[in-house]
Amino acid sequence: MNTTTFSLSAAAVGLALLVFAHWLGVDYLYFAGYTILQFIVLATAWNILGGYCGYVNFGSAAFFAIGAYSSVFWYKFYPLPVPVLIVFGAIVSGIIGLGTGYLTLRLRGAFFSIATLAMAVVFQTLVVNWDYVGGSRGAYIIRPETVEFAGLEVHYIEYLFALMLALAVIALITARTIERSQLGYGLATIRDDEMAAEACGVPTLRLKLIATTLSGAFMGMAGAPFPYYIGYLQPQSAFGLEYAVNSIAMPMIGGTTTWLGPLIGSILLGSAQQYATVTISSAVNLLIVGLMLVAFVIIAPNGLIGLVQERRRARKQP
């Protein structure tokens, strides 16, 4: 399937989902669906760097929160429409990704991971101390009841759901395009053997920086509408560890080498968590995610996709 066909069919699936959700017309579906879509964007974004290039980013929560807080900043300064905020969130998070990457990606892989972990703590410190965006008290965002969208009066939550759906479609198309492009092959050589790639003339640092920037930008995009979704944003929820762990666990459980892995992982884990949060408790569901992450990296290092591929290969060679 070439890229245009894929993009068109992805958009068609997205549109069909939107129409279906509108036809059902249940508000809870929008709330739950929004969370799952948000995880699709985060997991796909993480995978652009982590899965394709092999560099582990532990700071997904920070990029997400930076996107969210850039929206809060604009909300206090001059309220802009959410799609514009998404662009701003992407720019800020992308630049921060580029900066962190520039300082640490020249060194061994582990340093980048440690720096992203530390970065999350530092940005949380900055936000806690920045009174303009609410500081540690948090910030209230009053979301309008409805919004004019393409000449229609729609519920705000439906509007946010549609935006996040569009973002998820864009993220998946981008990931798949990268996978099949020169950039993707370059990243794969870095993942397999960075020394050899460098020796063959692959501009490793430049490719890594592109991947980090893109990945950070998508995480920022996922975070930008979040204040409008949640209504009250506080540092502890924006920088929550569940974003960091989920955006690693979902691609790892789905499979990291293709765009399909993060998608499958986030749909499975995301809906399981929605279910567990409602029926059991949110702490237990995080425990389950952590245990599944550990179990999967030990038992099925290539995720669900890897399991299916192995099964298929085994059938071909009796």
Added chain:
Amino acid sequence: MDISWDLLINAIVAGLLLGGFYAAVTAGISISFGMLDIVNIAHPAFVILGSYIAYYVNINLGIDPILVSIIVLPAFYALGALVYQVYYVSFERRGQESLRGLAFFFGLLFVTEVTLILVFGVDYRYVDAAYIGPSLHFGMVEVPLRMLVPCVTALALFAALELFVGRTFIGRAIKAVSQDQLALQLMAADPIAIKRIAFGLSIATASIAGALLIVIQPVEPSVGRDYIGRVFAICVLGGLGSMPGALIAAFLVGVVESLTSTFYGPSWAPAVSFGFLLLTLAFRPAGLMGR
């Protein structure tokens, strides 16, 4: 500029005491990350686990928290050896430690934290001991015993580790593994067994560090995350694998953090270690005393 001198001196003394404690937390990372090249980001979670064990025994049996941590050292050593065995079989042997090994430790960190939340809740916990409360006074300098005792214990731990690594047969074997694993194999020694011992030791130090932490401040399960950036910053700043370097770096970070929280407010202190980390990585990745 008008600086109040007793405030400054007290801040520096507090920073040195804090630095001693940081050295205890970093000692384990210095072995696992610095010498064995295992990026154990779950180390602070083991430290918190140590804190909770000290807390639980202290509250129920009234035993001194630091004594408790010494009693449970063998258990932590065994836990460390077990974790290394899993890590080796699942990742190191397959050559997948960079991506999946990191995710594995991240998962461990997360599982430990959430389990502690489920068992103990998110309330702050603290311990009881004779040295919590009183302070020594030297002129205008105040030295709280709850900081002094952990600092002295930490320095003793650090000295013991340094002696062990430098003077004993096994300690030298650990150094050998960190320098050239292949050469060790050619001399018919088993690097895996030595690494298992070393990693066990590194986790064992987390027990003591945990007890010291809960003596210094009340603990709740997510406190550990604040230490991840800090300990790795100290380890990198000191120079990977260099124990004396780590000690100097720990004091440096402790003092700068203490000065920051005295003069700019405690909420800015966590940013200090990240600043150190970034500056080190940008200008001198080998660290203060790196090879």
